[in-house]
Amino acid sequence: MKKIKIIILFTILLLPKLVFASNATIAITGVNTAAVGNNIKMYVTLSSSAAIGSWELTLNYDSSFLKLIGSDADNGGTFMANKVAGASGINKKVYTFTFRTLKAGNTLLSIGSSSLYDFDTMGEMTVRTYNKNLKIMTQQEIEASYSKDNYLKSLSVDEFEINPVFNKDTLEYSVEVPENTKTINIKAVANDNRSTIDGLGEKEVVVGNNKLNIVVRAQNGSERIYILNVNVIDKNPIEIIIDNVTYHLVKYKEYLTIPSGFEETTIKMSDIDIPAFYNKKINYTLVGLKDEAGNIYLYKYEKNKYERFLELKLGNLKLTPLSIGNKVLNYEKETIDFDGKIDVYKIDKRFKLINAKNILNGEEGLYLLDIVDKTAVKYDLKDIYTLRKLNKIYLATTIIFLSTTALSIIIMLSFKRKPKIKDKEQKVKEKTKKELPKDEKVVKENKKNK
Template sequence: MKRIKILLVGLLTSLLLPGLVNAASASITVKTSGSAVVGNTITATVTLSSSTPMGSWQYLISYDNSKLKLISGQTSVADYTTSASGVKSKSYTLKFQALKSGSAAINVGSYLVYALDESKMSVSVKSATIKLRTQAEIEASYSKNANLKSLGVEGYSISPVFNKESFEYTLEVENNVERVNITGGVEDSTAHVSGLGTVDLTEGANKFEIVVTAQKGNTNKYTITITRKELDPINIDMDGVNYTIVRKSDALPSMTTFTIGTTTYGDVEIPALVNDNLTLIGLKNSDGEVSVYIYENGKITKKYIELKSNLIYVNPIDLVESKGLSFLKKTNIEINGLKIDAYKVEGSDNLIIYGYNLETKEKGYYLFNTKDSTIFPLDENVTESLNGLVNNYKYVIFACLGVIVLLLILLIFKRKKKMKIIPVEEKKAETKETEKSE
């Protein structure tokens, strides 16, 4: 009896097993980006796939037409392959326009898939859901977090200890330290940070800014001032500000027509920028910013700047008064930290300054625009003509005023002449006659 049962089980298995082995399967999957902005185009890809070659297939796609508008592609597909070996994958593309905010589904409806031998395949489907938002909704969700979660200098301890709500730090290193690595990380992964990494140090103060920009666009600026100790620093005071003299030539800025040289301050040799006319030395403030000053006869006189525009390089110098410009008001202005006198052109952003052309080596007047910092040479003949024109206008104005006054006098005289003057006696007689008649 036991043998008979075993034989029956074996027979049933042999009959069913071919069907189980040959039962092929396929899948229909809808894929999208998962989210979209209202008004934009969304692409959906419908893919049929199987490990067994497919011969023909059909399916129907449905979607939320209150939130999506079909632009291209077919939602009802009936297709087949002409290949004798069949296909194992086939894709179709649909494009929609996002109409309004919300969640929109793209579903696979009815479907049939047949194998190459025309046997019906079992099918699994996977639909897609898209999150639709307006640009305003997206931006409203942006993070405003512009904080650092850490900040430091590799191998050193900054002061004070890092706190995301403290924005200024200091560090002092030995003179032989030429570069350091600034490290840090953002608190929010959507934020962007700049200013980290390896930085070079010059002697004295070196100011570095680490800027964090939040996804929303707002920023936080952290500052580390790293002071590289100087060997025998030379400290001076200029206009109430403490400076140290630059002792390394590579810390001096580049200036037109100047070359690197040396000069003596007191009994110490220091690097300088020199040309045929001037000697400049570098001064560094507590923020590590280097400016150059004119050094002559053993004294630091004033700050040196260059104005560059339209291939013109000009060093502003003390104003020389001009008769041709006497009709303009004088004013005192500050350009890049240098205070100078200038003529103000009323009703505009222009000033007339006096300067030294670094290329022609000539002095003259220049028209300087305070808004865009452009500078142009000014022809003195033009200014004299302009002055003459202004004076002529004055004469014309005075002449016009004189004519107007004369006309008023004539008009008043004419009106007086037309008026009838009645003697007192006649006036009394007329009054009596009027009373009698009444």
């Protein structure tokens, strides 16, 4: 037995060490599809669990499909070689290649000859390569391949049940929540993971109906809208009808934003304290009204009448528009959308005249409104009328002056022309006198002949 052990030990010492080659991979990664004429990036990655000491390899591609724009390989080409300096090798190296796609079709990027060496043993590594197939399409082909699926797979509201039960083909749902509910959380999953969804997450709600849209946008851009009506139960709703449109009075001040120059107050309606805002300078009382879509607007309230309140923030000015007549200073009336619809007098596309009240000091009058810069200045009609009178006087004076000047020029020209006529008559007489002796000669000769 002892003899056998000695033989085995002797054999181990004499036999050369067996060296097993370490493994490495070379992979080409990047986009799977690309449009003709676009620039794309492809990556060649060398990796191994063992330390790589040196390598050399080549990237092959079809130049009829791709044009190499640049790379961080040797000389910006497709040949990659390096020797690691230092005490240890590397486990990963990535090269980046930029190509321009030339024509539609399928093409292959592949690794040509390659050699990788183990840093520790200096032995050649066993390499496994992963090539890359690329599909190049025209823009029309790419768009035609996009998914048209814009359906939801599921829709829900945290802690509450929607009605009816969700079905991807049903586009409108409702849910009832308690009166004190301020926010809800909407969740949904797209039928196609390439689609996008807008309208999810935490949403503020107010008493009454809140119409919320969940928009599903397919990969090809087509949209489908799911409607969620969230009814925050109002035990004692107060309905207000204005121009045949039904509104609900807002009973919680948390839903309202106080405008400049106002202070909080309350007014009694149907034995309920309604939150309101009051401005002593302009003597306005404002309340909040909510429409069927859940939008809240401030209205001026006076003697059971309601008028939409608008606050125009124009630099240092805070104005609220007033009603106007049909015409002023030859400027016609028009309606524009400027933080809400307001009636103005049109001067030109940029400048308008508005009749407004200054919220901060109560001054009322015409203002020149610049709808581009969103500024305004006081417009005094007295100054305009005075200026117009001065313009008329100036115009009349100018006309008289020009008329007098023109008449003077005509008279002067007529005087200058008369001497010329006299000179011409004098020349005719002198010419006649000179020619007269010749005529007398002719007469004498005729007498002789007789």
